[in-house]
Amino acid sequence: MAVQVKTNQDELYYVVHPLFDEPEEKINADDLGPMPMSKSVKFSLYALRGYLIIMGLLVSFHVLSLAIHHVMP
Amino acid sequence: MNLIENDNFANKGVSTPPPPKGRAVHSRWTSRLLLFLMVVGPGVIVMVADNDAGAVSTYTQAGYQYGTTLFWLMLILLPCTYFVQEMVVRLGIATGEGHAAMIYKRFGKWWGVFSLVDLQVVNFLTLVTEFAAISMVASAMGVPPLIAVPFMALALIAVASTGSYLRWERATIALCILNVVWLLIAIPLGRGAQHPVRNMLLPTAPLGGFTSDAMFLIIAIVGTTIAPWQLFFQQSCVADKRLRFSDLKWERLDTFIGSVLTQVFAIAMMLAGDAARRHGMTLQAGKDFDPTVMATFLGTHGFGPFVRNSILLLTVDAAILGATAISLSSAWAYGEVKGWPHSLELSVRKAPGFYAIYALCVATAAGLVLIPKAPLELIIISVQVVAGIMLPSAIIFLQLLLNDKELLGERFVNKPWNNWVNWIIIILLFSLSFILAAQVFLQR
Numbered sequence: 001m002a003v004q005v006k007t008n009q010d011e012l013y014y015v016v017h018p019l020f021d022e023p024e025e026k027i028n029a030d031d032l033g034p035m036p037m038s039k040s041v042k043f044s045l046y047a048l049r050g051y052l053i054i055m056g057l058l059v060s061f062h063v064l065s066l067a068i069h070h071v072m073p
Numbered sequence: 074m075n076l077i078e079n080d081n082f083a084n085k086g087v088s089t090p091p092p093p094k095g096r097a098v099h100s101r102w103t104s105r106l107l108l109f110l111m112v113v114g115p116g117v118i119v120m121v122a123d124n125d126a127g128a129v130s131t132y133t134q135a136g137y138q139y140g141t142t143l144f145w146l147m148l149i150l151l152p153c154t155y156f157v158q159e160m161v162v163r164l165g166i167a168t169g170e171g172h173a174a175m176i177y178k179r180f181g182k183w184w185g186v187f188s189l190v191d192l193q194v195v196n197f198l199t200l201v202t203e204f205a206a207i208s209m210v211a212s213a214m215g216v217p218p219l220i221a222v223p224f225m226a227l228a229l230i231a232v233a234s235t236g237s238y239l240r241w242e243r244a245t246i247a248l249c250i251l252n253v254v255w256l257l258i259a260i261p262l263g264r265g266a267q268h269p270v271r272n273m274l275l276p277t278a279p280l281g282g283f284t285s286d287a288m289f290l291i292i293a294i295v296g297t298t299i300a301p302w303q304l305f306f307q308q309s310c311v312a313d314k315r316l317r318f319s320d321l322k323w324e325r326l327d328t329f330i331g332s333v334l335t336q337v338f339a340i341a342m343m344l345a346g347d348a349a350r351r352h353g354m355t356l357q358a359g360k361d362f363d364p365t366v367m368a369t370f371l372g373t374h375g376f377g378p379f380v381r382n383s384i385l386l387l388t389v390d391a392a393i394l395g396a397t398a399i400s401l402s403s404a405w406a407y408g409e410v411k412g413w414p415h416s417l418e419l420s421v422r423k424a425p426g427f428y429a430i431y432a433l434c435v436a437t438a439a440g441l442v443l444i445p446k447a448p449l450e451l452i453i454i455s456v457q458v459v460a461g462i463m464l465p466s467a468i469i470f471l472q473l474l475l476n477d478k479e480l481l482g483e484r485f486v487n488k489p490w491n492n493w494v495n496w497i498i499i500i501l502l503f504s505l506s507f508i509l510a511a512q513v514f515l516q517r
Binding site: 040048058 | 095096097098099100101103104107108111112167168169170174175178179180181184238239314315316317318320418462465466469472473476477479480481482485503506510
């Protein structure tokens with residue numbers, strides 16, 4: 001933060017490093033609890049679940065086929 | 074900027090007003106420059122560290138195989154990487170907390186644990202590749218990996234454990250500045266500005282067309298440029314540095330400068346690969362592209378030991394930067410979710426869990442690389458696959474959090490144009506992720 005100090009003779013600017021400044025009050029997520037499940041949030045999370053399941057199945061299929069190939073070349 | 078009229082003190086008969094803390098300067102412009110220099114750090118570090126050892130390998134290989142024909146991709150990725158990271162800057166400054174904590178608090182325990190485990194797995198695999206690169210470069214320079222790898226691991230632990238965020242940041246910025254040497258190398262290696270600039274501004278098909286190999290490399294470049302650890306790292310870094318609401322514009326500038334630098338350095342790496350191809354470098358049968366071999370080739374084919382040694386040392390620099398940033402993102406995320414003290418400003422005694430996770434990540438990855446016949450090739454391929462699969466999920470959480478009006482209010486929440494840009498990036502990432510999956514799982 002830069003603080004400007006004006007005197008009759010001169011202008012001075014005090015620049016404070018964030019680490020040495022007074023802590024400011026931030027938004028507190030603890031008071032809010034979980035995010036409300038609106039339609040768009042629900043849709044996004046379901047889509048993400050579907051994506052992860054498809055990818056998980058593909059990985060399993062690939063690992064299984066590699067294992068079979070390894071056992072029975 | 075706050076204004077204090079000192080005449081008020083004079084009118085009230087106060088002879089000397091209490092001096093505000095900080096550094097005093099006489100010019101408004103100097104105060105702005107000084108403030109920017111105080112804020113700069115998280116954005117430049119996250120972006121330059123993004124060009125880690127894996128990225129050096131990917132970019133030089135892209136230059137070797139496709140010349141300058143993929144330069145247009147770098148221009149497209151520049152705004153993508155900036156917009157994604159700008160969102161975590163807003164989230165970090167608004168809440169003063171890290172990304173893992175936000176997911177845990179707003180999406181519940183299941184998604185919180187999922188994101189944390191996902192991050193730790195991808196980060197650990199990536200860390201192994203950083204130490205594998207250190208080991209390879211050490212061997213190329215005649216230093217035994219058994220000495221080089223533990224030395225680097227200890228140095229990485231030491232630089233983060235001083236109990237001072239500023240000390241760590243200054244050391245890391247110095248490593249970032251070293252990357253300027255890539256530009257010094259690119260000048261003799263390049264073939265003038267006209268050809269690369271034309272390929273940057275006019276998208277062209279890669280040499281040999283859009284083959285499956287070319288698509289794989291394009292996806293690897295995208296996965297290298299936008300990685301899940303970057304989101305977690307920069308938000309935690311912004312929170313640890315205690316950036317204030319008024320610092321937002323300077324942190325945005327920091328992030329923008331970082332995103333330009335990362336793409337410029339990446340282009341210089343591609344030019345090195347391009348020079349190796351034009352001067353006749355060939356790959357040995359059954360061997361993958363190796364940047365240390367490329368460095369030695371360039372050194373012995375007219376470019377001298379400066380280019381060779383610089384490329385080798387810059388690869389180590391990239392690995393160190395990547396390793397410290399990735400390990401920190403793991404340690405910050407774990408500390409946030411567990412509720413442990415987690416700050417570089419705290420001493421090891423005050424934040425033992427945070428530093429233990431950091432040291433554990435570094436030591437385990439370094440140790441794994443030193444095991445003879447460790448499956449490093451498998452790990453390197455796994456990094457690309459797992460990171461490619463997991464990136465879209467990290468971006469989805471980010472997008473949802475940045476639309477959370479209850480959390481961020483009107484000031485920090487995404488504007489409609491932000492959402493348009495971000496949904497385009499998300500769709501692009503999901504599409505590339507599916508193409509990657511199809512290539513890896515069905516064709517290989």
